Amino acid sequence: MAIVTVSNxxxxxxxxxxxxxxGATLAFLGLKGTMPLFHGSQ
Structure with a gap:
């Protein structure tokens, strides 16, 4: 379960x-069975 934190x-x-x-990584986090991957230059 996610914990919501409030930032000041x-x-x-x-x-x-x-x-x-x-942004694409955050979008892929919402898809079942996917693992976002960052390339070193990004």
């Missing part, structure tokens, strides 16, 4: 706009 930071980063590779 003044800045929020949207990973889908920050990095295409990071």
């Amino acid at each position: 930071k003044a800045l929020t980063v949207n990973p889908l706009k920050q990095s295409q590779a990071l």
Whole structure:
């Protein structure tokens, strides 16, 4: 079960706009049986 934590930071980063590779990794985390993989240059 996931634990929701609340951050009190003044800045929020949207990973889908920050990095295409990071956004794709988060998308793959939602698919059953997939394992996201980062290449070294990303």
